[in-house]
Amino acid sequence: MASERLVTWGLPVENAALIIAELTANAALHGRVPGRNVRLTLKVAGGTLRIEVRDACTDRLPAVRRRPEEEGPGESGHGLLLVEELADRWGVTPGLVGKTVWAELTPKSQ
DSSP: OHHHHHHHTTOOOHHHHHHHHHHHHHHHHHSOOTTOOOEEEEEEETTEEEEEEEESOOSOOOOOOOOOGGGOOOSSSOHHHHHHHHOSEEEEEEOSSSEEEEEEEOTTTO
16 A cells, blocks of 8 residues: 555655565564554655654664674564665654654655
């Protein structure tokens, strides 16, 4: 549905769809609190797409995990590296209940 919305807005989908998939998967896997939902919000202002994913978990803030080269790549734990590479900016906004992980794509990076 998110990709369809981006197409409707006339925005490129590929990078945004990867970021949306990663942030929502992280929220579902690491930020889920029973009885609470995850919320995806898409906004466009001045050509910049802002992707926000809110969850109810406050005790774990996401961080990019970098592994030493000698360990080699693992099967998971690299999603935020992808977000960091594809987005122009990204971050976390803690809330009273939960947090919002956001990423922005400007027209040149979309």
